[in-house]
Amino acid sequence: xxxxxxxxxxxxxxxxxxxxxxxxxxxxxxxxxxxxxxxxxxxxxxxxxxxxxxxxxxxxxxxxxxxxxxxxxxxxxxxxxxxxxxxxxxxxxxxxxxxxxxxxxxxxxxxxxxxxxxxxxxxxxxxxxxxxx
Amino acid sequence: xxxxxxxxxxxxxxxxxxxxxxxxxxxxxxxxxxxxxxxxxxxxxxxxxxxxxxxxxxxxxxxxxxxxxxxxxxxxxxxxxxxxxxxxxxxxxxxxxxxxxxxxxxxxxxxxxxxxxxxxxxxxxxxxxxxxxxxxxxxxxxxxxxxxxxxxxxxxxxxxxxxxxxxxxxxxxxxxxxxxxxxxxxxxxxxxxxxxxxxxxxxxxxxxxxxxxxxxxxxxxxxxxxxxxxxxxxxxxxxxxxxxxxxxxxxxxxxxxxxxxxxxxxxxxxxxxxxxxxxxxxxxxxxxxxxxxxxxxxxxxxxxxxxxxxxxxxxxxxxxxxxxxxxxxxxxxxxxxxxxxxxxxxxxxxxxxxxxxxxxxxxxxxxxxxxxxxxxxxxxxxxxxxxxxxxxxxxxxxxxxxxxxxxxxxxxxxxxxxxxxxxxxxxxxxxxxxxxxxxxxxxxxxxxxxxxxxxxxxxxxxxxxxxxxxxxxxxxxxxxxxxxxxxxx
Numbered sequence: 001x002x003x004x005x006x007x008x009x010x011x012x013x014x015x016x017x018x019x020x021x022x023x024x025x026x027x028x029x030x031x032x033x034x035x036x037x038x039x040x041x042x043x044x045x046x047x048x049x050x051x052x053x054x055x056x057x058x059x060x061x062x063x064x065x066x067x068x069x070x071x072x073x074x075x076x077x078x079x080x081x082x083x084x085x086x087x088x089x090x091x092x093x094x095x096x097x098x099x100x101x102x103x104x105x106x107x108x109x110x111x112x113x114x115x116x117x118x119x120x121x122x123x124x125x126x127x128x129x130x131x132x133x
Numbered sequence: 134x135x136x137x138x139x140x141x142x143x144x145x146x147x148x149x150x151x152x153x154x155x156x157x158x159x160x161x162x163x164x165x166x167x168x169x170x171x172x173x174x175x176x177x178x179x180x181x182x183x184x185x186x187x188x189x190x191x192x193x194x195x196x197x198x199x200x201x202x203x204x205x206x207x208x209x210x211x212x213x214x215x216x217x218x219x220x221x222x223x224x225x226x227x228x229x230x231x232x233x234x235x236x237x238x239x240x241x242x243x244x245x246x247x248x249x250x251x252x253x254x255x256x257x258x259x260x261x262x263x264x265x266x267x268x269x270x271x272x273x274x275x276x277x278x279x280x281x282x283x284x285x286x287x288x289x290x291x292x293x294x295x296x297x298x299x300x301x302x303x304x305x306x307x308x309x310x311x312x313x314x315x316x317x318x319x320x321x322x323x324x325x326x327x328x329x330x331x332x333x334x335x336x337x338x339x340x341x342x343x344x345x346x347x348x349x350x351x352x353x354x355x356x357x358x359x360x361x362x363x364x365x366x367x368x369x370x371x372x373x374x375x376x377x378x379x380x381x382x383x384x385x386x387x388x389x390x391x392x393x394x395x396x397x398x399x400x401x402x403x404x405x406x407x408x409x410x411x412x413x414x415x416x417x418x419x420x421x422x423x424x425x426x427x428x429x430x431x432x433x434x435x436x437x438x439x440x441x442x443x444x445x446x447x448x449x450x451x452x453x454x455x456x457x458x459x460x461x462x463x464x465x466x467x468x469x470x471x472x473x474x475x476x477x478x479x480x481x482x483x484x485x486x487x488x489x490x491x492x493x494x495x496x497x498x499x500x501x502x503x504x505x506x507x508x509x510x511x512x513x514x515x516x517x518x519x520x521x522x523x524x525x526x527x528x529x530x531x532x533x534x535x536x537x538x539x540x541x542x543x544x545x546x547x548x549x550x551x552x553x554x555x556x557x558x559x560x561x562x563x564x565x566x567x568x569x570x571x572x573x574x575x576x577x578x579x580x581x582x583x584x585x586x587x588x589x590x591x592x593x594x595x596x597x598x599x600x601x602x603x604x605x606x607x608x609x610x611x612x613x614x615x616x617x618x619x620x621x622x
């Protein structure tokens with residue numbers, strides 16, 4: 001990440017720690033989603049963790065970097081695709097079997113992208129945002 | 134193949150598909166929503182033809198049996214509402230293609246619109262109370278967002294007010310559902326009705342009834358809970374006003390209320406008295422308030438509250454004749470109020486004003502707008518050959534038949550009041566010449582805006598066919614039969 005020394009966002013320490021941990025947080029979110037049937041967790045909890053990891057990037061590096069990683073069209077796209085996958089799984093279930101992995105993954109994507117979208121909307125709409133000056 | 138789940142799947146699929154392509158291909162929102170709503174209307178009409186012979190259709194999600202699993206149930210009353218909702222949604226979607234051009238990001242409009250339709254269909258086919266609540270919230274939240282779609286100060290304020298009051302109403306509902314669940318240990322409506330019939334009435338049922346009257350009464354905008362409606366319905370984009378006033382308050386309010394009080398609790402004299410009281414207040418107060426309005430959409434919004442009062446009056450009396458009157462009035466009001474709102478939008482986009490004092494000579498300027506407006510106003514205010522007259526007179530006869538002449542008198546008086554304020558509303562439409570002072574703003578309406586209005590005007594003329602045997606009586610009778618089962622004996 002070449003923006004470590006950029007003046008935007010928080011201090012160098014926070015940026016470095018974020019850069020190291022971000023991959024693990026994402027991995028942990030996916031792990032929580034996939035193990036929802038045998039351990040506490042599930043698609044929603046995993047999605048929340050993924051959204052938090054993106055929020056984490058935004059807090060540390062500023063909103064440009066975070067939005068470059070997941071810009072609004074990507075958010076919309078992933079939410080819509082995941083919802084359509086959900087609908088498709090539901091329709092399949094009427095007639096036969098379905099894959100257990102698809103439901104938590106789709107839920108994870110919806111919740112992760114959705115909560116991050118809400119966060120972004122709140123950040124972009126807030127008037128106290130210093131970047132807008 | 135069972136078609137019931139597609140009533141939810143199609144609008145949701147459309148709603149999630151539009152964001153994928155909507156920004157790149159401008160026209161995709163129009164096409165997808167029209168295709169979705171037309172197929173929904175087709176499915177509901179097909180289900181109506183099935184219901185005529187089979188009475189109840191059921192779908193068990195994931196093949197789990199009814200009291201435990203989630204079930205989707207369609208009976209005469211649901212299918213009656215489904216046909217109204219989906220047909221009006223189709224006409225409104227068609228109208229939107231012409232009207233919505235003045236906004237940016239139209240795909241957001243269509244996404245929210247399809248979510249609202251999906252939520253309403255969900256309320257209508259839900260077999261258990263909690264799914265009904267969830268679907269109701271989907272429709273309501275899409276409604277909050279759509280009211281603010283224009284992002285003007287007025288719309289945002291109305292949306293905020295609607296959201297806060299709607300959330301309060303929803304909390305009452307949720308609390309009522311929770312208490313009812315703890316009392317009956319089931320959420321399935323048919324099962325719940327059995328348990329309550331076996332356990333007998335208790336004080337908790339009374340308390341839950343009060344909560345539901347507050348919650349669903351707020352969604353239906355009966356008078357003490359009506360404060361959100363005039364703002365929300367007048368400042369929303371016009372197609373949404375037509376949806377909100379035409380079907381949303383009826384599905385979320387009247388349908389849910391009558392489902393619960395007729396089919397789960399069974400109508401009691403106390404509830405009947407409360408409903409009649411609320412109905413009379415709604416009719417009279419909103420009727421008087423409508424007189425003072427000069428904004429055409431505000432006038433129509435107040436008129437909606439007043440006419441919802443008629444429907445609630447018919448349901449409150451709870452005799453077979455009054456229920457017939459109420460349902461028929463619901464049908465007529467859906468059609469004519471959607472028509473009038475679409476009309477107000479057309480007047481607004483062709484003349485550039487919503488103020489009744491500023492507009493003049495609408496008929497001279499555009500015969501389509503003028504005549505359809507006249508027909509809609511005549512139908513709601515009860516001019517004889519049109520639908521509204523028959524439904525009102527059935528309600529009035531039902532009052533007399535139930536030995537309540539005072540209510541009949543009030544219904545007649547409010548009918549005269551209605552005629553009065555609609556006369557005020559159609560005066561600038563009928564009279565006056567073209568004028569020149571507005572010409573720089575005015576532009577002709579598109580064909581897609583005119584066609585839905587003409588279809589709705591024709592429907593409000595021929596809606597009396599529902600009362601005649603052989604033409605549509607079985608459609609209406611199926612809905613009445615469902616509610617009469619729970620009426621006071």
